[in-house]
Amino acid sequence: MIRDLTREETTSIRREFNKWGIFNCLIEKVFTLKESDDNSKSIFIIPLRLKKLMFYPYSCYGGSYIGSIKKKKFIPSIAFFDMVAKYSNNFLYVIVDCNGEKLTLYGRDIFGNSILYASQKIEENSILLILNQSKELLGLGRARFQTTKIKQNGKVTINTLLDIGTYLRSENHQNKTI
């Protein structure tokens, strides 16, 4: 079933857009929520002109899938972070070499010696974007160390949380509901 979001759900998502500096992406767009049989709640951001079509009974997807809501918390998808990488200047990130790129695409963690550049204000447990040398999004990670120690040789310094390879790996699990 597709429905409008409650005020609480909307606030939770708008807060995340604000936090990552992509509030402008909401102009002339609205959120809709799809509740699936397994109680998962998928969030879509859609242009206003699509809204009417979203509320028909057979509707199951529309606009861009930007994440889900679990236990009242918004969990952004890779498409959300793609918007962050494109439209925001306000995020922590690392740039990784070719080896780091390959590891990220397989969902593996990143070694310090693969990191070519890291933002200045990274702290332990900071959530950051993982970018390649062309500054394209590869995934999302959690730092194990602060900026000064993040390039340590032979040590995993970033845990990969989400990556663009998820798409490919998910194709093997088609029975799950989005």
Added chain:
Amino acid sequence: MSCIILPKSDKSQELATKYNFKEWMIARYLTIIPDTEQFLDYINNNVMHQYIRINTLKIDIDTLKQKLLEKDFKLEKTLLPEVFLIKEAKYPIGATMEYLSGYYYIQDLSSCLAVDSLDIKEDEMVLDMASSPGGKTSFMAQKMNNKGIILALESERKRLRKMMFNLSRCGVGNTVLWNMNGEKIVDYDFKFDKVLLDAPCSCDGIMQKDPLRKNTYTTESIKFCSIRQSQLIESALNVTKPGGLLVYSTCSIAPEENEYIINSIIDKFDITIESIDYGGVDPLLKFGGKVMDKSIKFTKRFYPHIHNTAGFFIAKIRVNSIEK
């Protein structure tokens, strides 16, 4: 309609044995397909052509070409500026960073031609009647620069997830997906500027990708598909605006799923069959004793051994008014 069985011959027996096909199929192919033996060689030798369509919603053509050249891909131009034939690739083309980022979609040239034939404009309302896995839908979104509206229908629930991921990967934002049979669209009060019906079919045009199909292909599958296709195309015509365009395509070689389907609507609807400008070979104007309407000549067939594409059929149908 039922599958037309043609008389067997010494030649059909010889080729059926040589290429390990059912003889009734060969008897039909000898009548339908030009240079039949070359076609059978092509299928048997598992010759694979692979095309990519650059997704300009995410990247421009020259930038991606450069990135792929740096990874030692060899690309060859095609009829369409955004579609390239992969001549050589050092990595699996479905596992590169560029693929995962949605910079390109692995898609046969023939599929792209079907979308290109629709001549879609940015702000139109477009219907994709059988949409999974989303290649044609995402190409339509690309043509529309993510503007306008696409309503994509897919009846099989198990195919939805792949479709959703493909749309998401390719950055499509102007599409709503309904899990519904295409025939039911007439129950809703919509009229579309453009409609794509890439109809579910018996798929013998893609046997080189899936050789097992030559064993599973039956007369019943042709009959089943042609009945479904007739229902779908009538629904499609009923929801196309007067002046709007419907493109009908299949990856089937069977005339019962192609020329017969178009022929069956010519007398029922006020439509004009328009010409396809991409080469291809002429359709069958006579098959199984049936002579088709003259306007069928404007449809086109594509063959793997001639055009280096899937076996494919395209018809471009202009709707003049909704019913005759």
